Amino acid sequence: MMIAAGEASILILTIDKNSQGKGIGKQLLQHMIMQAGQSGCDTLLLEVRRSNHRAFNLYLNEGFSEIGVRRNYYPTNNGSEDAIVMAMDPSLY
Numbered sequence: 001m002m003i004a005a006g007e008a009s010i011l012i013l014t015i016d017k018n019s020q021g022k023g024i025g026k027q028l029l030q031h032m033i034m035q036a037g038q039s040g041c042d043t044l045l046l047e048v049r050r051s052n053h054r055a056f057n058l059y060l061n062e063g064f065s066e067i068g069v070r071r072n073y074y075p076t077n078n079g080s081e082d083a084i085v086m087a088m089d090p091s092l093y
């Protein structure tokens, strides 16, 4: 996570394949939201692949909303894929 000028961005959230589905990703996300809030941020941003329903739902359930789309952001084997931009106010978490 990067924090600057009252704004935080989650750059990477990845859990080892063998440890997924055990609540660790959710805990790590909650920790980052609290860190951003405690650092005085009122905006926390992230991007997620349109096809990544698992991550998208995790973010939605923790209070993020979709605020935009970056077209063709991620390269894929046969072209590209949009990124959904999501945001929340960690000071209200």
Ligand SMILES: CC(C)(COP(=O)(O)OP(=O)(O)OC[C@H]1O[C@@H](n2cnc3c(N)ncnc32)[C@H](O)[C@@H]1OP(=O)(O)O)[C@@H](O)C(=O)NCCC(=O)NCCS
Pocket (backbone or CB within 6 Å): 013, 014, 015, 016, 019, 020, 021, 022, 023, 024, 025, 026, 027, 047, 048, 049, 052, 054, 055, 058, 061
């Ligand atoms: C997305 C990711 C970070 C989630 O971490 P995780 O530790 O596997 O997820 P958790 O066990 O904390 O579960 C989080 C939520 O996903 C749901 N979930 C867990 N396993 C699931 C599965 N196989 N299918 C669908 N939903 C699932 C859980 O129900 C949970 O929601 P709930 O608490 O409301 O029940 C992890 O799967 C990952 O690293 N994926 C690959 C990299 C990635 O996509 N990163 C995000 C990029 S934006």
